Amino acid sequence: MNGTQTTPFAVSPTIAAVKxxxxxxxxxxxxxxGLTVGSIFALNGxxxxxxxxxxxxxxxxxxELIAHKPHADPVVLEQLVAQWAPRGVRSIDLPKPELPVWQAYFANGERAYFAPEDGALLLQRAPDNDVLMWLHEWHVALLAHDSGxxxxxxxxxxxxxxxxxGLYLWWPKPGRWRSHLRVHTHPPVRRWVTWHRSGGALLLPLLLLATVTGxxxxxxxxxxxxxxxxxxxxxxxxxxxxxxxxxxxxxRVLERAHHALPGARLSRVSMPKPDSRVISFRARAAGEWHPNGRSEVHVDAAGTRVLDVFDATAQAAGARASAALYPLHIGVVGGSAARWVTAIVGLLPMFLLVTGFLFWRRRTGH
Structure with missing residues (x-):
């Protein structure tokens, strides 16, 4: 048979050149x-x-915040609402074992902490005077509020x-998986590229989880x-x-709310609105992943009746999946091991940025 023989799966030179x-x-x-937008991604991580x-x-x-017993005294709560709601407090976390004080959230992003026994102010924090608050504002809004x-x-x-x-560029041809996962130490240009590619490929599921939930x-x-x-x-x-x-x-409001959702822990109360007699609570029902829960309890201001209960654990799969985004992102699902894994995953974008930069620098001779 004359001419060049081709297989049914041969790729033409033109297509190969385009690819x-x-x-x-x-x-x-x-x-x-990666070197530009990826830098912000890395710092955020x-x-x-x-x-x-x-x-x-x-x-x-x-x-001083943990030298207390976690008790939600209704008299103290009444005092806090009367004194601090006019100053911009939007909601207050009830004392809990891990942080046994009242934690108040202001509309401007500040937080305040009060003794559970008498409501004495223990601490006020804001992004401009607290490193952790500054990091929080950077992580959630790049220090620029809604636009951020x-x-x-x-x-x-x-x-x-x-x-x-990155996964597409790394993806090996059949039979070359082991070589693509191998990490080299020399020469430097090969070291940095294999660390970058192999590290990214192996840890991609965790990176995707953190990024998608974010x-x-x-x-x-x-x-x-x-x-x-x-x-x-x-x-x-x-x-x-x-x-x-x-x-x-x-x-009466606290008592009514406590019994509205059996087995749940009241976690947060919203400040009463001027034109409404509804008192709203966030609650964490048994089995919820979210540290504050996504369940809700609404009671009338006189504490005579429960107006509505939203049990997040009784919802269909879609609502439960939506509620799982935050706890998965912050690593509270799976105990202390999950938290450490989440912290390590947060450092991976910086690792990829540095190794990618070093590879580019070595390859180009800069």
């Missing part, structure tokens, strides 16, 4: 986007690694693209809508009961 050009273009894009131990570090910095959150969301999507493109929190409403549309689930609604809550019976 090589596309691959070179993707590698160039991966490099420069380092901040997240520290924040995994936020409460532990806070307890270590301020031992939107920028961070875009960076999150770009970072997902970096991870996927993006999911930035676009929480959108992710929740997608999850519930696909897998079911409801959105908690705030009952309406108009009238100024001038006479809130906090003793």
């Amino acid at each position: 090589r050009r596309l691959r070179r273009g993707l590698a160039w894009l991966h490099l420069w986007v 380092v901040a997240g690694s520290v924040l995994v131990f936020h409460t532990d570090l806070l307890r270590w910095q301020h031992p 959150k939107q920028v961070l969301g875009v960076i999150g999507w770009v970072s997902l693209g970096l991870l996927v493109s 993006v999911g929190m930035v676009y929480g409403k959108g992710f929740h809508a997608v999850f519930t549309a696909a897998l079911g689930g409801a959105v908690p609604t705030l009952p309406k009961l108009k009238g100024a809550p001038d006479e809130v019976d906090w003793n």
